[in-house]
Amino acid sequence: MSAPGDTHIAVVGAGIVGISSALYLQKAGFRVTLLDRNEPGTGASFGNAGAIAPHAFVPVNSPSIPRRLLKLMFSGGSPLSINWAYAPRMMPWLISFLRHCSHDEVTRISHALHSLLSRNLEFALPLFRESGADSLIRGGGYLHLYENEADCRDLSTEIQMYRDLAGDMEEIDAAEVGRLEPNLAPVFVKGLYFKSALHYLSPVDVCATLARHFCAEGGTFLREDIASIDKNTAGKLVLKGVRAHVVDQAVLSAGAHSRRLFGTTIAPVPLETERGYHVVFGGHGGIISRTCSSATAGFAMTPMNEGLRCAGMVELAGLDKGPNPACHAYLERTARRFLPDLRESPSSTWMGFRPSMPDALPVIGRSPRTPEIILAFGHQHVGMSSGCVTGRIVAALAADETPPVDLTPFRPERF
Numbered sequence: 017m018s019a020p021g022d023t024h025i026a027v028v029g030a031g032i033v034g035i036s037s038a039l040y041l042q043k044a045g046f047r048v049t050l051l052d053r054n055e056p057g058t059g060a061s062f063g064n065a066g067a068i069a070p071h072a073f074v075p076v077n078s079p080s081i082p083r084r085l086l087k088l089m090f091s092g093g094s095p096l097s098i099n100w101a102y103a104p105r106m107m108p109w110l111i112s113f114l115r116h117c118s119h120d121e122v123t124r125i126s127h128a129l130h131s132l133l134s135r136n137l138e139f140a141l142p143l144f145r146e147s148g149a150d151s152l153i154r155g156g157g158y159l160h161l162y163e164n165e166a167d168c169r170d171l172s173t174e175i176q177m178y179r180d181l182a183g184d185m186e187e188i189d190a191a192e193v194g195r196l197e198p199n200l201a202p203v204f205v206k207g208l209y210f211k212s213a214l215h216y217l218s219p220v221d222v223c224a225t226l227a228r229h230f231c232a233e234g235g236t237f238l239r240e241d242i243a244s245i246d247k248n249t250a251g252k253l254v255l256k257g258v259r260a261h262v263v264d265q266a267v268l269s270a271g272a273h274s275r276r277l278f279g280t281t282i283a284p285v286p287l288e289t290e291r292g293y294h295v296v297f298g299g300h301g302g303i304i305s306r307t308c309s310s311a312t313a314g315f316a317m318t319p320m321n322e323g324l325r326c327a328g329m330v331e332l333a334g335l336d337k338g339p340n341p342a343c344h345a346y347l348e349r350t351a352r353r354f355l356p357d358l359r360e361s362p363s364s365t366w367m368g369f370r371p372s373m374p375d376a377l378p379v380i381g382r383s384p385r386t387p388e389i390i391l392a393f394g395h396q397h398v399g400m401s402s403g404c405v406t407g408r409i410v411a412a413l414a415a416d417e418t419p420p421v422d423l424t425p426f427r428p429e430r431f
């Protein structure tokens with residue numbers, strides 16, 4: 017095998033997964049070029065709720081979903097929105113998603129995600145410290161809140177999974193919720209308090225800081241929209257954008273857009289997008305002290321530098337359609353119900369694309385068709401909490417070393 021220094025690796029996509037991969041490949045001694053059609057951290061890694069949540073291992077798939085599906089699909093005040101014109105194209109993904117909602121599947125998926133999420137801080141904190149991005153991270157834990165006993169019963173599988181696997185969790189009552197977050201309306205009967213969670217004060221600034229550090233350490237970042245990845249007769253990979261980039265290995269970490277590069281070198285996998293939304297209430301960054309999420313409203317609120325960011329929703333509508341104003345209105349309305357002091361209109365709004373597999377597990381591994389390509393996408397709702405450990409895994413794969421996490425549940429061949 018050639019020495020890492022003689023191996024040139026291109027990383028496609030500079031979200032949290034691609035940037036972390038580039039940094040860990042660089043640490044391993046590889047020559048690394050990071051490519052993105054936009055500035056670093058401006059995809060899903062821009063607009064998320066910013067929680068670094070080791071406990072977020074319970075997937076959206078839930079045994080209660082088949083029972084609640086009709087209500088979720090057709091009730092106006094629901095965190096799920098479906099574009100019916102797009103629904104037929106999503107049908108295979110949706111059917112597969114529902115197959116992964118059984119109790120056994122949710123247990124299996126939770127354990128797999130836990131294996132990834134529980135190792136993330138070990139690989140994230142050194143990157144944050146070395147780059148200076150640690151000043152953009154805050155502690156304080158995470159509150160997951162339930163509005164009534166019926167919700168607690170409906171979601172008993174998820175609560176039990178948290179009891180089983182989250183070492184840092186305390187179950188608290190309404191009075192304790194009010195003591196921790198006095199500005200919340202008294203609408204919650206129970207909270208799960210995950211004490212070791214952190215949050216980003218600005219996810220995009222963290223990504224930009226990491227990318228600057230990568231360049232300062234000798235890496236190359238190029239703005240390039242990659243249209244194809246092929247192999248030439250000499251066995252090298254050729255990534256074509258405006259220019260052609262000839263490299264020894266490549267990492268595909270283009271988030272939900274990765275599927276546009278499936279083709280002769282990368283077999284298709286069922287990657288879809290769960291579109292997500294946020295609204296920001298500028299000037300309200302101090303209204304809560306930590307990320308607070310509602311178990312049924314489908315979004316989380318995080319105090320950030322720009323103000324209070326309320327981010328979530330799942331919209332099934334593909335990659336091409338513009339934002340749906342009804343989703344922003346839902347977030348604004350529900351945030352005001354939880355925090356009545358939010359009186360002004362949002363100062364900014366956003367929509368973006370979660371990269372989602374139907375079993376809620378990312379794809380991490382070498383492309384079965386072309387082993388020189390490492391696939392690292394599909395981190396759905398938890399990429400900001402698992403992107404850095406994925407970066408470390410990618411570097412281990414590139415160096416043909418044993419990765420720090422068992423990759424069996426994440427292998428691309430599983431579909």
Ligand SMILES: Cc1cc2nc3c(=O)[nH]c(=O)nc-3n(C[C@H](O)[C@H](O)[C@H](O)COP(=O)(O)OP(=O)(O)OC[C@H]3O[C@@H](n4cnc5c(N)ncnc54)[C@H](O)[C@@H]3O)c2cc1C
Pocket residue numbers: 028029030031032033034051052053054055056057058059060061062063064065066067068069240241242243269270271272273274276291292293294316327328329368369370371392393394395396397398399400401402403
């Ligand atoms: C509303 C919402 C809330 C969320 N909240 C949380 C949370 O609180 N905690 C958490 O852990 N996770 C959260 N997530 C999930 C998290 O944001 C994603 O899992 C994560 O950002 C995915 O990172 P990524 O690097 O895979 O993709 P992205 O950040 O989307 O990056 C992909 C990059 O690839 C580039 N790209 C795409 N195609 C090409 C191409 N052809 N050529 C070159 N470049 C290309 C894009 O420009 C982009 O920069 C949330 C997501 C949403 C939408």
